Amino acid sequence: DTGVSQDPRHKITKRGQNVTFRCDPISEHNRLYWYRQTLGQGPEFLTYFQNEAQLEKSRLLSDRFSAERPKGSFSTLEIQRTEQGDSAMYLCASSSWTDTGELFFGEGSRLTVL
């Protein structure tokens, strides 16, 4: 399977714990995005990488959130001191370097904070 893969698919944690999600994009894609989707809503942009450089960060990405893409391949999204409001689906997407480049999404990592 050469699509975008995300791990874990589901994570249940207690408030205050740290969680980390991993995304493996399509191998030839140099662009990688993180989005968050809450129930009944459309996805909201969080952050964007071009190769290993983090070029855009949404105001939604509080200080408790950090994302990395150390070698320009896979990416991690860490949430520190989780809060119940962090419960959502975290979607990763990748795209190639084209003006009309469509985003290819993974199946998402669902976070539940108790």
Next chain:
Amino acid sequence: AQKITQTQPGMFVQEKEAVTLDCTYDTSDPSYGLFWYKQPSSGEMIFLIYQGSYDQQNATEGRYSLNFQKARKSANLVISASQLGDSAMYFCAMREGRGNAGNMLTFGGGTRLMVKP
């Protein structure tokens, strides 16, 4: 103001009929792109169709076509010959600026389409 508005929370369509899903957008940037994505119950977002702001013709992809009315800032998705597998959430999204700066998308709230046999 909402940048992407989808006014139909849910819609029914009879199998084999055509259906139009509405989307209006708001931007002052002359360069932008409009996307439609499908999200089945499995959760994965599936790209359907793209329209650039400078494209002269409406985009088409198989049974999907985009009715782009620039002056009215609308980008409605038309699905012809609906199939049961078309039942899903549909999201309209917009990228402001040129895509070579990255495709950071703003999504609408979605429309749930249900196809009746």
